[in-house]
Amino acid sequence: MGGSVAVLLVGAVLATGCEPVEATGGTGASPVPRVTTAPTTPTAPVAPSSPSPSRSSDDKPAAPAPTRTSPAAPAPSPSARVLMKVGSEGARVRELQARLRQTKHFARNPTGYYGTLTAQAVEAFQRGLGIEATGRTDTVTWQRLLAATRTPTASELDPPTELPVAAPDPRCLKGRVLCVSKESRTLAWMIDGRVVSVMDVRFGSEYTPTREGVFSVYWKSRHHVSTLYGSAMPYAMFFSGGQAVHYSADFAARGYGGASHGCVNVRDEKKISALYEQVKNGDKVVIYH
Incomplete structure (x- = not known):
C-alpha cells in the first residue's frame, strides 16, 4: 500500500512543474517698422559737404547696434563611448548600481545585471547633470558618477x-525552515530562529500564483525537468503539488521581468546549490506576504 501511494505521489509531481512566463514605454522674421520724421526748414543755406557721422543726443558717436548670435550647440565628446547598457552584467554593473544608490537614484541593492531599473536610474542621473539622458552609461556619465x-x-x-x-x-x-517573504521577495534559510543564508526569489503570476501557508519539503530532484513545459528546474525542492523552490536561469538573466508558473524561483545558483545540500525532506516551508 505504501509503495503504491509513493508511486502515485511521484507520478503526480512528474506531471507538474514551473516554466518562466512573460510578466504582464517655415517662419519668417517680423518686419522692422520704418521710423519717419517730419522735414525741417533750414534757417540758412547749407553748403554741400561730405556726409558726417550720425551723433547721439550727447554728441558722442552712436554705438553700433549689437549683433545677436545663437550659442553653438556643444559638440559631442569623442571620448563618450558606451561602457554599459541594458543587458550588461558583471562587477562593473554592480559598482554602477552601488554608486547610483549613493546618489539616491537607485533604490535597490546591486544585482550585477543592467536591467530597465538601472537604465532608468542612469537616465535620472544624466538629467540631473544636464547631459543627454540615454539610460546608457558612457564614459562621460561614468566619470561624473565617480566624481x-x-x-x-x-x-x-x-x-x-x-x-x-x-x-x-x-x-x-522554530525548527528548520525555508522562510519565504513575498513582500521583500526573499528566502531565508533558518534553523531555530537563526538565519543561515538568504537569497532573492520570485513567484508565479496572478494567473498561476505561488501558494501561501505552511508546507514541508516532500521530494527533492537535483536535475528535474518539467514534463508540462519542458523547462529545467535544477535543485528542485517540492513543497506543494507541482510547486517547488528551484534555480531559474530565466530569473538570473531577466530578473523580475518574468514570473514562474507558481514555483519559488531562485536566481543565485551557488546559493541554491548550497541550500539544496542542507535541506532535508520534512523541513518546513513557510510562504507569507
Whole structure:
C-alpha cells in the first residue's frame, strides 16, 4: 500500500512543474517698422559737404547696434563611448548600481545585471547633470558618477539580496525552515530562529500564483525537468503539488521581468546549490506576504 501511494505521489509531481512566463514605454522674421520724421526748414543755406557721422543726443558717436548670435550647440565628446547598457552584467554593473544608490537614484541593492531599473536610474542621473539622458552609461556619465561618489564597500557591492530581508514570520522561528517573504521577495534559510543564508526569489503570476501557508519539503530532484513545459528546474525542492523552490536561469538573466508558473524561483545558483545540500525532506516551508 505504501509503495503504491509513493508511486502515485511521484507520478503526480512528474506531471507538474514551473516554466518562466512573460510578466504582464517655415517662419519668417517680423518686419522692422520704418521710423519717419517730419522735414525741417533750414534757417540758412547749407553748403554741400561730405556726409558726417550720425551723433547721439550727447554728441558722442552712436554705438553700433549689437549683433545677436545663437550659442553653438556643444559638440559631442569623442571620448563618450558606451561602457554599459541594458543587458550588461558583471562587477562593473554592480559598482554602477552601488554608486547610483549613493546618489539616491537607485533604490535597490546591486544585482550585477543592467536591467530597465538601472537604465532608468542612469537616465535620472544624466538629467540631473544636464547631459543627454540615454539610460546608457558612457564614459562621460561614468566619470561624473565617480566624481560624485565614494568607492563602495564590499557589503555595499555584494549584499545578500536585492531588497532588505523581511522580518521573519513567527512560524519561521522554530525548527528548520525555508522562510519565504513575498513582500521583500526573499528566502531565508533558518534553523531555530537563526538565519543561515538568504537569497532573492520570485513567484508565479496572478494567473498561476505561488501558494501561501505552511508546507514541508516532500521530494527533492537535483536535475528535474518539467514534463508540462519542458523547462529545467535544477535543485528542485517540492513543497506543494507541482510547486517547488528551484534555480531559474530565466530569473538570473531577466530578473523580475518574468514570473514562474507558481514555483519559488531562485536566481543565485551557488546559493541554491548550497541550500539544496542542507535541506532535508520534512523541513518546513513557510510562504507569507
